[in-house]
Amino acid sequence: MGYTQRIIDELKERYADQPEFIQAADEVLASIAPAVDANPAYEAAGLLERLVEPERVIMFRVPWIDDAGRVQVNRGYRIEFNSAIGPYKGGLRLHPSVNLSILKFLGFEQVFKNSLTTLPIGGGKGGADFDPKGKSDREVMAFCQSFMTELCRHIGPDTDVPAGDIGTGAREIGYLFGQYKRIRNEFTGVLTGKGLTWGGSLARTEATGYGLIYFVEELLRERGESLAGKRVNISGSGNVAIYAAEKATELGAVVQTMSDSTGWIFEADGIDLAAVHEIKEVRRGRLSEYADAHPSCEYHEGRGVWGVACDIALPCATQNELLLEDAQALAASGCAIVGEGANMPTTREATDFLIEQGIAFCPGKASNAGGVAVSALEMSQNSERLSWTFEEVDAKLKDIMVGIYHAAADAAAAYGHEGNLVVGANIAGFKKVAEAMMAQGVV
Numbered sequence: 419m420g421y422t423q424r425i426i427d428e429l430k431e432r433y434a435d436q437p438e439f440i441q442a443a444d445e446v447l448a449s450i451a452p453a454v455d456a457n458p459a460y461e462a463a464g465l466l467e468r469l470v471e472p473e474r475v476i477m478f479r480v481p482w483i484d485d486a487g488r489v490q491v492n493r494g495y496r497i498e499f500n501s502a503i504g505p506y507k508g509g510l511r512l513h514p515s516v517n518l519s520i521l522k523f524l525g526f527e528q529v530f531k532n533s534l535t536t537l538p539i540g541g542g543k544g545g546a547d548f549d550p551k552g553k554s555d556r557e558v559m560a561f562c563q564s565f566m567t568e569l570c571r572h573i574g575p576d577t578d579v580p581a582g583d584i585g586t587g588a589r590e591i592g593y594l595f596g597q598y599k600r601i602r603n604e605f606t607g608v609l610t611g612k613g614l615t616w617g618g619s620l621a622r623t624e625a626t627g628y629g630l631i632y633f634v635e636e637l638l639r640e641r642g643e644s645l646a647g648k649r650v651n652i653s654g655s656g657n658v659a660i661y662a663a664e665k666a667t668e669l670g671a672v673v674q675t676m677s678d679s680t681g682w683i684f685e686a687d688g689i690d691l692a693a694v695h696e697i698k699e700v701r702r703g704r705l706s707e708y709a710d711a712h713p714s715c716e717y718h719e720g721r722g723v724w725g726v727a728c729d730i731a732l733p734c735a736t737q738n739e740l741l742l743e744d745a746q747a748l749a750a751s752g753c754a755i756v757g758e759g760a761n762m763p764t765t766r767e768a769t770d771f772l773i774e775q776g777i778a779f780c781p782g783k784a785s786n787a788g789g790v791a792v793s794a795l796e797m798s799q800n801s802e803r804l805s806w807t808f809e810e811v812d813a814k815l816k817d818i819m820v821g822i823y824h825a826a827a828d829a830a831a832a833y834g835h836e837g838n839l840v841v842g843a844n845i846a847g848f849k850k851v852a853e854a855m856m857a858q859g860v861v
């Protein structure tokens with residue numbers, strides 16, 4: 419049995435209770451096998467055994483008091499996965515589904531994604547099974563302060579730099595930063611996604627969504643096409659979805675669908691994005707409110723955006739939200755591109771099917787890397803105590819996304835998998851981390 423397969427088998431046995439982590443690790447390891455097999459020194463150095471184990475897993479109690487005066491307790495986590503090429507970097511997810519398996523999958527993906535950005539950032543992820551939905555601002559602040567009271571001893575601008583993810587936006591980053599500064603008495607770039615008056619970077623809010631569209635635009639450009647007139651289906655209506663929709667619309671596409679965890683909307687002539695922004699980001703409401711104010715819109719409860727015929731599908735909500743049956747429906751409707759804005763939104767079976775069908779599949783670790791890339795640019799600005807203009811940051815973001823597309827496409831071709839961006843992104847992301855780990859000895 420080959421080295422890579424042995425590690426996959428061992429992982430499946432050891433972490434049978436961590437399905438999302440196994441799913442992510444299996445996909446990466448299976449596709450980097452040719453690059454690993456070409457270099458026997460990796461096995462001698464136990465490289466894969468080390469790559470699949472986080473350097474450190476921190477789990478802690480997060481007690482806080484709700485508005486009724488009751489004590490609530492959540493479980494907090496930070497997975498410091500790999501620091502071979504820079505300080506741990508990655509978001510904090512606040513969602514009731516959060517557990518060790520989900521955060522390990524996200525941390526593992528982040529290692530390769532961050533490598534692909536070409537910037538000096540290692541991989542990490544964290545969060546808690548706290549649900550910000552329905553909580554008052556005071557309750558969210560109480561939770562964030564308690565969470566940071568423990569987390570602050572593990573992070574720092576040269577050690578580990580968290581950011582946003584599902585359920586963690588500008589409000590949460592503000593409360594977390596305030597508590598870090600208060601306890602440590604240091605004003606440093608310990609978090610990214612900060613407000614513009616206190617160290618944040620212009621274009622960080624837009625970065626993941628815009629970056630996804632720049633990636634897809636480059637893929638289209640290589641085919642002599644553009645986004646103009648393309649029908650685009652998006653899932654989710656959070657940070658990534660909204661700015662992907664905004665940039666796609668700006669480039670002439672028609673964004674037909676968006677969703678939240680309750681239901682989805684369909685607007686044949688394009689969604690009114692200002693209304694979605696007001697409902698989801700300002701009022702923290704439900705997408706069903708959009709339908710009330712837009713008679714042209716169809717609203718359905720449950721899931722269903724992949725059943726609408728489109729040219730481009732952009733899953734931007736959460737993991738495993740695009741299933742095999744959805745991939746089949748997309749293929750039948752003539753969809754030509756699936757671009758992941760979320761992390762691992764497409765199941766393994768659906769991914770394999772889409773690739774078999776010749777549909778261009780953009781894996782999240784490449785196509786959603788714009789967010790963390792601009793986070794790294796925020797770190798640079800914090801270090802030099804300067805702020806760059808929106809245009810400067812946006813131009814760098816675009817260059818980075820175009821670069822990632824070509825790095826993945828070139829690596830795929832070099833290993834005989836022309837057009838397979840999954841294999842290409844995994845190999846390109848892996849190589850730099852592997853080289854750094856080999857140089858740094860058995861640590």
Ligand code: NDP
Nearest residue numbers: 583584585626654655656657658678679735736760761789
């Ligand atoms: P947000 O919290 O801003 O938005 C999440 C959206 O997805 C909401 O519309 C939410 O609906 C929906 N959603 C979340 N969980 C579920 C679920 N279990 N079932 C159905 N719908 C769900 O998060 P982001 O936009 O920041 O993140 C979306 C995805 O993008 C995640 O996979 C994240 O890891 C990834 N990502 C984010 C980056 C960033 O910079 N923010 C960078 C790279 C990737 P509802 O409002 O009902 O909860």
Ligand code: 2IT
Nearest residue numbers: 508509581583789790793
């Ligand atoms: O999944 C991701 O890349 C993010 N949530 C962004 C991480 C970051 O550090 O900006």
